[in-house]
Every structure is written in C-alpha cells, then in structure tokens.
Amino acid sequence: MTEVILALAIDYGVPLLFCVTFLSCLALPVPSSLLMLVMGGFAASEDFALEVVAAAAFCGAVIGDNAGYWIARGLGDQLNTWLTIQPGRAALRDRSEAFMQKWGGSSVFFSCWLVAPLGPYINYVSGLSRFSWPRFALWGIAGEVFWVSIYVGLGYIFADQITEISGLMSNLSGFIAALVVAIGLGYWLIRASKARDKANIGKTQPEPHI
Numbered sequence: 001m002t003e004v005i006l007a008l009a010i011d012y013g014v015p016l017l018f019c020v021t022f023l024s025c026l027a028l029p030v031p032s033s034l035l036m037l038v039m040g041g042f043a044a045s046e047d048f049a050l051e052v053v054a055a056a057a058f059c060g061a062v063i064g065d066n067a068g069y070w071i072a073r074g075l076g077d078q079l080n081t082w083l084t085i086q087p088g089r090a091a092l093r094d095r096s097e098a099f100m101q102k103w104g105g106s107s108v109f110f111s112c113w114l115v116a117p118l119g120p121y122i123n124y125v126s127g128l129s130r131f132s133w134p135r136f137a138l139w140g141i142a143g144e145v146f147w148v149s150i151y152v153g154l155g156y157i158f159a160d161q162i163t164e165i166s167g168l169m170s171n172l173s174g175f176i177a178a179l180v181v182a183i184g185l186g187y188w189l190i191r192a193s194k195a196r197d198k199a200n201i202g203k204t205q206p207e208p209h210i
Contacts, residue, residue: 005031009038014052018060021148025064026071027120032061033151037162040155054152061144062137065112065123069136072127100131105139112143113150119143 008016017039024032036057043050100107104126111122126136155162 005034005038009035009042010047013039013042013048014056017053018056021057021060022064022067025061025120025123026068027124032057033116034162036148036151037155040152040157041159041162043152044156044159050152050156054148057148057152058144061112061147062141065119065140065144066137068120068123069127069133072124073130073133074127076128076130100126100129104131105135108136108139109143112140113147116147 017035020030020035021032023030036053039048039053039057040050042048043053107122108126111119123140125131158164
C-alpha cells in the first residue's frame, strides 16, 4: 500500500491529498493518514511546500466534515419518519440527540483526531440530530488542526520511517476507537439493565389496599 501511495503522491501530490482527506471524512475507505505522512515526508525533502501540504489536507478534511454533516441533515426528515415507526428506533434517535446536546462539541473535536475512525459517523450523527452547525464547524476546525498537524508533522519529522510510523499510528488509533466504543457500549448496557430492573421492581410491588 505504501508503495502505491508513494507513486500516486509523486504524480498527483497536493490535489490527491485534498481529495483523499475529503473522502475519508465521508467514511470512504481511503488511506488519508498514510497519505498525510507521505506528503509530510515529501515536504521534508522539499518536493512540496509544507504549508501547501498542510493547507490541502486541512481544507479537504474540513470540507469533508461539513459535507457529511449537511448530507445527513438534508436526509433528516426522511430518516426521522423511518425512525419514528418503531419505538426502539425512536428511542435511539432521542438518545443520540441528547448525547450530541450534552457532549457534541467535545465528541466532534476528539473524533477528528484522537478517535479518527469514528469521525465520519459523528459527522453524520451531528447532522441527523440537527446539532448546531456553527458549533459543529468550529469544533471540527479545531479538531482537524490537530489531525493534520500530527500526521503531516510526523511525516515531516520522520520522513525516513513512514512505514513504521504509519503502522504504529494506525494501530494506536484503532485501539483507542475500539476502547471508546467498548466503554460506550458498556455504559449503555449498564443503563439499560438499571432501567429494566426498575421496571421489574415497579411491576412486582403489591398494589395498596383501599
């Protein structure tokens, strides 16, 4: 994969980086992080200007985030109709909206870089739940600054070790994302269990005698 990305980066460079970071924010399986590392390495050897590489990655990511948000928001009415057909789906939608209202800003920020594999889905959830777009955009911009700085910066600093750095960062990002999902699922299961226990207790309590 690294050899293919190197060949494509040499031929298409900055436009390719913009397109790949854009598409990655829509959940398409493209090697955006690897390409940023590679382009950072090329910037270190002065094949490309570092500021141009960083700007292309940043603009592609920010535009991709907002495209995902507005695509989901545009489909919101149709999806809301589908979600409200069954109580379970409606409850899931309500919980998603409550989550975004409480944790939306920080979840957008961290999903851009710390748990990047979850980022596109947070974009879609933000749009579906009609989370405030100005807040979404500002938190997303802040998060993408970190994402681009980390990967382009590592590629620039460790230009001779792109493959090793790519493998390390991929494993680390995947582990953190899996850990977050596991914690979230565990928290949801605990709450669901407590709610079920309360419901069962309410059913078993004897009715008062009059």
